[in-house]
Amino acid sequence: MRSFSLWVPIAFAAVVFAVPAKDCAHKVKERVPPPRGWTKSAPAPADHIIELRIALPQPKFSELEQHLYEVSDPFGTRYGQHLSKEEVESLIAPEPESIHLVNEWLASHGLIEENLSRSPAKDWVIVKVPVSLAEEMLKTEYHVWTHDASGDAVVRTTAYSIPEHLDDHVELIQPTTSFSRFRNLKTSFRINDAQEKSALIPADAPPISVPSASGGHVDASCNQTITITCLLELYNAVGFKASAHNGNQIGITGYLEQFANKHDLQLFYADQRPDALNSSFKTILINGGENNQTLSEAGAEANLDTQFAYGLTFPTPGTFFSTGGRPPFKPDTLTPSDTNEPYSEWLDFVLAQKTLPQTISTSYADDEQTVPVSFAKRVCNGFAQLGARGVSLMFSSGDGGVGDGEEDPALQQCFTNDGRNVTRFVLSVPRVPFVTAVGGTIHIPETAVFFSGGGFSDVFPRPAYQELAVSKFLDTLAPGTYKGLFNPNGRAIPDVAAQADLFRIFLSGRPVSIGGTSAAAPTFSGIVSLLNSARLSKGLPPLGFLNPLIYTIHALEASAFNDITVGNNPGCGTPGFNATKGWDPVTGVGTPNFGKLKDIVTLDLLHIPGL
Numbered sequence: 001m002r003s004f005s006l007w008v009p010i011a012f013a014a015v016v017f018a019v020p021a022k023d024c025a026h027k028v029k030e031r032v033p034p035p036r037g038w039t040k041s042a043p044a045p046a047d048h049i050i051e052l053r054i055a056l057p058q059p060k061f062s063e064l065e066q067h068l069y070e071v072s073d074p075f076g077t078r079y080g081q082h083l084s085k086e087e088v089e090s091l092i093a094p095e096p097e098s099i100h101l102v103n104e105w106l107a108s109h110g111l112i113e114e115n116l117s118r119s120p121a122k123d124w125v126i127v128k129v130p131v132s133l134a135e136e137m138l139k140t141e142y143h144v145w146t147h148d149a150s151g152d153a154v155v156r157t158t159a160y161s162i163p164e165h166l167d168d169h170v171e172l173i174q175p176t177t178s179f180s181r182f183r184n185l186k187t188s189f190r191i192n193d194a195q196e197k198s199a200l201i202p203a204d205a206p207p208i209s210v211p212s213a214s215g216g217h218v219d220a221s222c223n224q225t226i227t228i229t230c231l232l233e234l235y236n237a238v239g240f241k242a243s244a245h246n247g248n249q250i251g252i253t254g255y256l257e258q259f260a261n262k263h264d265l266q267l268f269y270a271d272q273r274p275d276a277l278n279s280s281f282k283t284i285l286i287n288g289g290e291n292n293q294t295l296s297e298a299g300a301e302a303n304l305d306t307q308f309a310y311g312l313t314f315p316t317p318g319t320f321f322s323t324g325g326r327p328p329f330k331p332d333t334l335t336p337s338d339t340n341e342p343y344s345e346w347l348d349f350v351l352a353q354k355t356l357p358q359t360i361s362t363s364y365a366d367d368e369q370t371v372p373v374s375f376a377k378r379v380c381n382g383f384a385q386l387g388a389r390g391v392s393l394m395f396s397s398g399d400g401g402v403g404d405g406e407e408d409p410a411l412q413q414c415f416t417n418d419g420r421n422v423t424r425f426v427l428s429v430p431r432v433p434f435v436t437a438v439g440g441t442i443h444i445p446e447t448a449v450f451f452s453g454g455g456f457s458d459v460f461p462r463p464a465y466q467e468l469a470v471s472k473f474l475d476t477l478a479p480g481t482y483k484g485l486f487n488p489n490g491r492a493i494p495d496v497a498a499q500a501d502l503f504r505i506f507l508s509g510r511p512v513s514i515g516g517t518s519a520a521a522p523t524f525s526g527i528v529s530l531l532n533s534a535r536l537s538k539g540l541p542p543l544g545f546l547n548p549l550i551y552t553i554h555a556l557e558a559s560a561f562n563d564i565t566v567g568n569n570p571g572c573g574t575p576g577f578n579a580t581k582g583w584d585p586v587t588g589v590g591t592p593n594f595g596k597l598k599d600i601v602t603l604d605l606l607h608i609p610g611l
């Protein structure tokens with residue numbers, strides 16, 4: 001039954017092969033070259049349980065995408081008229097025939113409705129099965145694969161097949177060929193040097209004036225220690241009062257057993273936001289996510305994200321989503337499940353909710369080339385559904401400059417993963433067109449921080465909303481620059497930027513200085529949430545999917561963003577790209593000027609002078 005791998009040509013998936021008569025003919029659905037940086041070891045134990053996610057095609061997805069762009073186009077007549085949960089689901093639903101045929105196939109392997117769970121739109125079927133059954137269903141063989149650099153292990157295969165008659169009714173099945181490694185994006189994590197740092201600046205140093213606000217300034221200490229006050233001043237948001245009661249909410253996602261500690265939050269508030277003392281946030285546990293409030297278990301990433309996002313937006317109600325499940329498992333301890341990259345678990349949960357926070361920030365990523373294209377697209381479609389429902393999604397742009405986010409240059413893997421082994425810039429997520437990617441700055445006046453992730457997707461083509469801004473940048477590159485290292489026609493990131501280093505947070509009871517585009521995403525999200533608060537208080541709908549608005553404002557009212565023109569983002573042994581006038585693949589269109597953005601988004605967008 002497994003002999004097919006010996007003779008099916010490697011390059012193309014669409015090959016039918018002979019099978020014993022009692023089986024129906026199978027067809028290879030997906031085949032990947034052995035992933036670079038991983039070593040195949042023993043066959044997976046037959047009784048190891050895996051959770052198969054089966055994607056049924058979404059034949060009306062392009063209609064959903066059209067709705068998404070219509071309700072997100074600030075010049076469109078439908079701007080802000082977001083879709084309901086039910087409307088989105090009807091545009092995502094598979095054909096009844098697909099559901100029927102897949103059910104029939106599952107039933108032939110003894111899997112009945114009781115064994116299955118389904119996403120709200122029924123476009124995903126999820127079933128826990130032992131490896132032995134998965135191998136039979138997919139005519140494949142699972143192995144334990146070990147990640148060379150970290151020692152992490154996963155149960156995966158490099159090819160799988162499904163019955164031929166299901167080819168048009170199943171888009172993909174995972175975990176099979178996905179070798180992604182999910183990680184959070186904090187880079188420069190330094191315990192307890194917070195006091196030393198601020199001591200470097202004399203107490204009587206004059207304030208630094210900032211270009212964004214007329215006559216605005218920040219305290220001199222902000223050049224070495226970023227606090228809530230620094231950000232409110234720098235981004236021209238001092239004095240704005242968010243509402244606790246207009247329905248506005250902000251959400252932070254947490255993965256990888258990161259817990260946001262409530263005691264640390266109070267210490268942070270006492271330090272930086274005394275009026276928020278005693279306020280807290282709601283934690284939602286997803287897919288076995290945990291919430292261990294023991295002080296020593298506090299997560300640096302989760303504390304950073306929540307302290308700054310909630311601190312910037314107080315008294316806006318905050319939610320922390322703690323999603324469990326991560327791909328690698330320890331082959332010796334045989335954990336009971338070996339899940340997919342956890343974005344899909346989170347999406348299953350939030351898409352099933354009637355009401356959602358209007359602004360959600362994520363500071364976790366995996367590398368683009370480690371996620372199969374089919375899977376990346378489906379996860380991306382999940383983000384589009386949230387956008388259509390009026391949710392703004394912010395993601396950190398990555399901490400490896402144009403490289404893969406490995407801090408140690410010796411570990412950087414600047415090669416394609418397609419078997420050709422050619423040198424290539426690599427991107428972390430999110431190069432997805434339907435989310436807003438946030439790059440990083442440092443110091444005041446702001447310059448690009450060296451680790452700010454940026455570049456061009458090999459998977460997603462450049463969306464229309466950024467065509468003008470990105471092609472202007474490409475025109476500034478000397479002919480032949482980095483030829484072959486990036487795809488000039490790809491979705492370009494980041495879209496925007498915010499401060500990303502020297503943040504003062506509290507962790508396990510102590511002040512800590514921390515950095516990464518991990519810090520930039522909750523910061524930019526905080527500003528977006530304040531904009532949403534201003535809109536909701538005026539009876540206007542939330543901003544939803546931001547990118548068409550961001551690039552429109554940038555084209556017509558560029559001063560609503562602080563253009564970053566100094567710095568670059570080295571990686572893969574190159575100096576990376578330069579921050580330039582206008583959009584660039586280091587800091588996007590720049591950092592936000594809240595005051596100006598608020599004026600724009602709380603007026604009737606169609607009648608702003610100049611817009």
Ligand SMILES: *[C@@H]1O[C@H](CO)[C@@H](O)[C@H](O)[C@H]1NC(C)=O
Nearest residue numbers: 110111112114115128129130
């Ligand atoms: C499917 O559900 C049935 C009935 O609850 C159960 O007996 C069977 O063990 C389940 N199969 C699997 C693979 O979990």
Ligand SMILES: *[C@@H]1O[C@H](CO)[C@@H](O)[C@H](O)[C@H]1NC(C)=O
Nearest residue numbers: 207208209223224443444445
């Ligand atoms: C902030 O710090 C940077 C880096 O040390 C320095 O170049 C810059 O001049 C400082 N800004 C001010 C206003 O002193």
Ligand SMILES: *[C@@H]1O[C@H](CO)[C@@H](O)[C@H](O)[C@H]1NC(C)=O
Nearest residue numbers: 269273274275276277278279
């Ligand atoms: C927080 O609670 C403490 C103890 O109940 C109280 O003394 C303090 O005034 C409260 N602070 C705020 C800002 O509400």
Ligand SMILES: *[C@@H]1O[C@H](CO)[C@@H](O)[C@H](O)[C@H]1NC(C)=O
Nearest residue numbers: 290291292293294295296297
């Ligand atoms: C929380 O973490 C502490 C310290 O690591 C541990 O002793 C405790 O068992 C954990 N609690 C739960 C509910 O997991």
Ligand SMILES: *[C@@H]1O[C@H](CO)[C@@H](O)[C@H](O)[C@H]1NC(C)=O
Nearest residue numbers: 036037415419420421422423
């Ligand atoms: C790919 O190329 C790099 C650099 O030339 C080399 O170090 C590595 O061994 C190659 N890997 C494979 C699998 O050919």
Ligand SMILES: *[C@@H]1O[C@H](CO)[C@@H](O)[C@H](O)[C@H]1NC(C)=O
Nearest residue numbers: 477478481568575576577578
């Ligand atoms: C970045 O700017 C430097 C200095 O102007 C220039 O030499 C270099 O070619 C630029 N790099 C790119 C990728 O454009």
